[in-house]
Amino acid sequence: MARKATQPDRPCAVIGVGQTRHAAVRKDVNIPGLVREAALFALEDAGLTFADIDAVVLGKAPDTFEGVMQPELTLAGALGAADKPILRVHTAGSVGGSTAVVASYLVRSGQYERVLAVAYQKQSESNAMWALSPKYPFLPPSVAGAGGYFAPLIRRYIERTEAPDHIGLKVAVKDRLNALKNPNAHLQIPGINEAMVRDSPMLWDPIRYLETCPSSDGAGAIVLASEEAAAKAPGPPAWVLATGIRTEPIIRPDRDDVDPLAGANCGQELYRKAGIENPRDEIDVAELYVPFSWYEPMWLENLDLCDRGDGWKMVDRGDTELGGRLPVNPSGGVLSSNPIGASGMLRFLEAAQQVRGKAGDHQVEGAKKALGHAYGGGSQFFAMWIVGAEPN
Amino acid sequence: MRDIAVISGAAIHEELAERDEVELIHAVVSQALAGAGPAADRIGFVCSGSCDMLIGRPFSFVQGLDGIAAWPPIRESHVEMDGAWALYEAWTRLQLGDIDAALVYGFGRASAGSLKDVSVLQLDPYTLAPLWPDSDVLAGLQVSAMQNSGRFGDMASVSPLPVTDGAAAVVLAAGDLVRQCCDRPAWIEAIDHRIEPAELGVRNLATSRSTRVCVKAMDVAWDTIDCAALHTRYEHERLLLMETVLEEGAASILPATNTPMVTGLSNIAEIAERITDGRSDRGVAHATSGPCLQQNLLCVLAADDYEGAA
Numbered sequence: 118m119a120r121k122a123t124q125p126d127r128p129c130a131v132i133g134v135g136q137t138r139h140a141a142v143r144k145d146v147n148i149p150g151l152v153r154e155a156a157l158f159a160l161e162d163a164g165l166t167f168a169d170i171d172a173v174v175l176g177k178a179p180d181t182f183e184g185v186m187q188p189e190l191t192l193a194g195a196l197g198a199a200d201k202p203i204l205r206v207h208t209a210g211s212v213g214g215s216t217a218v219v220a221s222y223l224v225r226s227g228q229y230e231r232v233l234a235v236a237y238q239k240q241s242e243s244n245a246m247w248a249l250s251p252k253y254p255f256l257p258p259s260v261a262g263a264g265g266y267f268a269p270l271i272r273r274y275i276e277r278t279e280a281p282d283h284i285g286l287k288v289a290v291k292d293r294l295n296a297l298k299n300p301n302a303h304l305q306i307p308g309i310n311e312a313m314v315r316d317s318p319m320l321w322d323p324i325r326y327l328e329t330c331p332s333s334d335g336a337g338a339i340v341l342a343s344e345e346a347a348a349k350a351p352g353p354p355a356w357v358l359a360t361g362i363r364t365e366p367i368i369r370p371d372r373d374d375v376d377p378l379a380g381a382n383c384g385q386e387l388y389r390k391a392g393i394e395n396p397r398d399e400i401d402v403a404e405l406y407v408p409f410s411w412y413e414p415m416w417l418e419n420l421d422l423c424d425r426g427d428g429w430k431m432v433d434r435g436d437t438e439l440g441g442r443l444p445v446n447p448s449g450g451v452l453s454s455n456p457i458g459a460s461g462m463l464r465f466l467e468a469a470q471q472v473r474g475k476a477g478d479h480q481v482e483g484a485k486k487a488l489g490h491a492y493g494g495g496s497q498f499f500a501m502w503i504v505g506a507e508p509n
Numbered sequence: 510m511r512d513i514a515v516i517s518g519a520a521i522h523e524e525l526a527e528r529d530e531v532e533l534i535h536a537v538v539s540q541a542l543a544g545a546g547p548a549a550d551r552i553g554f555v556c557s558g559s560c561d562m563l564i565g566r567p568f569s570f571v572q573g574l575d576g577i578a579a580w581p582p583i584r585e586s587h588v589e590m591d592g593a594w595a596l597y598e599a600w601t602r603l604q605l606g607d608i609d610a611a612l613v614y615g616f617g618r619a620s621a622g623s624l625k626d627v628s629v630l631q632l633d634p635y636t637l638a639p640l641w642p643d644s645d646v647l648a649g650l651q652v653s654a655m656q657n658s659g660r661f662g663d664m665a666s667v668s669p670l671p672v673t674d675g676a677a678a679v680v681l682a683a684g685d686l687v688r689q690c691c692d693r694p695a696w697i698e699a700i701d702h703r704i705e706p707a708e709l710g711v712r713n714l715a716t717s718r719s720t721r722v723c724v725k726a727m728d729v730a731w732d733t734i735d736c737a738a739l740h741t742r743y744e745h746e747r748l749l750l751m752e753t754v755l756e757e758g759a760a761s762i763l764p765a766t767n768t769p770m771v772t773g774l775s776n777i778a779e780i781a782e783r784i785t786d787g788r789s790d791r792g793v794a795h796a797t798s799g800p801c802l803q804q805n806l807l808c809v810l811a812a813d814d815y816e817g818a819a
Binding site: 208 | 510555561565567570575580581582584585586587588589590594601630632634635703705706707708711719
């Protein structure tokens with residue numbers, strides 16, 4: 118059998134990044150227009166056109182949201198995929214991250230030189246609350262959406278760690294202040310403060326209206342390239358130092374769904390593969406998937422970025438603010454823009470922009486290593502990567 | 510790149526499954542792992558293929574996880590496609606070299622709805638889907654284009670193959686592990702997949718362009734393939750694929766199954782089994798997606814004594 122001679126797991130870099138302006142309703146574009154907007158920004162950033170792309174990977178959350186079945190079929194033309202391979206990834210909320218991870222396999226395996234990863238959701242053309250509350254035979258209906266699912270887990274975190282009530286408010290304010298420095302962010306709330314968040318309606322105790330993510334239309338895109346292709350790119354690359362994915366079942370008697378083992382294992386493997394001995398010192402900035410403000414301290418602990426029980430103390434000290442010891446979600450995070458299927462990819466591409474020095478007003482000074490993180494399902498699907506300004 | 514082989518596989522195709530998805534998955538995964546030898550204990554990656562719209566509920570793959578052991582937590586991924594594309598993802602993942610075995614499965618229960626109507630939801634939601642051309646109608650356009658091309662003789666009508674429910678599973682292994690698992694492994698000599706634009710007006714429906722692009726890109730000897738498992742939803746699709754893939758070959762075409770999200774992976778399992786038990790030296794498995802063969806995957810499998818011959 119004839120084989121291309123390539124080293125296993127060869128170097129791979131982000132050479133182009135694009136995202137749409139995220140908004141509650143993007144009436145100016147349909148679904149193909151939305152994904153194409155992000156893809157064209159990423160190609161422009163990489164100095165490429167669709168013709169330079171070898172393969173496309175498309176990610177989004179359930180097809181039942183927009184009601185388009187296997188949309189890679191109808192979007193093939195808009196994504197310049199004619200005559201090319203296209204894969205469609207779906208791993209629940211983590212999908213935007215998984216999409217970038219799968220695209221990295223296509224480059225790291227030696228199969229392709231330049232791969233375009235795109236993820237999107239057009240929430241204005243769908244009804245996530247309805248789609249997330251299906252009626253299963255023989256089971257009681259859970260017409261609660263994601264907030265209803267995660268609120269009890271947050272309550273248990275607060276109970277375990279004795280975290281004070283204002284922690285959720287602090288994260289909500291911090292991410293919205295960061296969003297004011299990110300022109301792509303959906304929510305722009307000038308003057309946001311803790312009183313505004315505290316006075317907003319309680320949706321799912323303890324999650325208030327301003328402690329939850331918005332519903333957004335949006336898309337993200339990343340061009341991944343081999344070392345050789347990256348050398349020809351006009352801008353600085355972000356090297357993919359490691360990727361990780363982990364899954365555990367949604368229901369299991371001994372699983373800890375507040376501090377899931379899958380997330381912790383994924384982080385540990387990720388650090389090992391990236392050659393990181395102490396993530397608390399070596400990671401300069403993290404884009405974590407925080408759809409409800411309390412999830413910031415919960416993930417800090419799960420990812421070993423602090424001791425168990427200390428996540429809320431990091432928040433309280435201001436460690437996770439821009440200018441803090443470990444800035445988290447300088448882009449404004451999922452709390453400021455949530456096109457569900459793309460939200461994970463936005464974490465991944467914002468991490469890349471940080472180490473490329475291209476994060477604009479929300480740039481973390483001198484960031485060399487950044488963590489991108491996404492989760493989905495019942496805190497059971499995880500996708501992460503670490504990108505660096507220098508290769509491994 | 511690493512040489513990777515199909516070590517074992519299993520498939521179920523039933524007219525109307527009385528088992529649910531979890532039970533179907535459990536049955537095929539158990540059987541595939543039982544036949545995988547030492548690879549069964551070294552699965553480092555799991556990838557599945559399924560489609561929520563078949564049953565009209567989100568996250569069918571989340572429940573599907575109950576059909577496998579996902580504890581302690583596993584490296585797992587999912588494509589909203591036929592399991593054959595999940596196998597492609599697993600094949601690229603194994604190339605990274607840090608793990609040596611992967612489990613792939615696909616499952617589908619189209620009997621939960623009317624497939625020819627459900628598949629309308631694959632079409633452009635703004636301009637085409639509202640007109641509700643079901644898959645038989647679109648197949649009719651293809652038959653008519655083939656008829657007009659004059660290459661296929663007189664084509665009477667659209668004849669759909671029966672749609673079934675089921676699941677399939679395959680174990681892949683790489684490196685030295687392959688020899689420990691299997692005396693006559695079915696090596697993945699080449700695998701590729703290509704798509705055409707959705708807009709029917711820009712496609713030449715009288716040929717399968719994406720399959721042709723695939724064949725060209727794979728750069729293998731097509732004339733010595735001795736068996737083929739093709740995913741055809743209609744009789745005329747077989748004619749188009751044979752013309753594209755096997756025009757120079759004299760392969761025997763295996764009886765077709767039509768289980769959405771399953772048949773492509775099941776075809777790979779079927780060809781691999783024939784190689785492993787000595788009935789075949791080289792075979793091609795095919796998967797398709799979308800109206801009128803819009804997207805196609807080809808996987809050429811070969812016995813190792815064939816290395817010298819190729």
